[in-house]
Amino acid sequence: MTTATTSAPFPSRRSFPFVAWFRSRPRARWHDRHLQRLDLAEIDDHLLRDLGLTREDVRRECAKSFWQA
Template sequence: MPIASAPLASRQTFPFVTWLHRRLLARWYDRHLQRLDLAEIDDHMLRDLGLTREDVRRECAKSFWQA
């Protein structure tokens, strides 16, 4: 009689791996929100920050996982 192995769904992941995945997803989501906010800043505030519309366009064109 063959020995049954535990189903994949019943295996627990290491807490560190779960924490790492959540942290990474939170970072990506936060970066996405920051880029949305950056896109809404007016020209006057951009000058105060030392940024141009081209800088903003370039930053907002990046994917959420790109720093």
């Protein structure tokens, strides 16, 4: 009785973690950007002046979508 050997569709499975990591990076960056904008919106005017920002700068930045830098 002979058994047929099947080859895997991919020569190496070691590349899978890299693909998952590569795909998750933009999502992590977008989530981090979203959280930073939420924090920026909560900063009071005194600290904004220390940072050299105006309330209008904050409004403009917070109005951006999460994927926009």
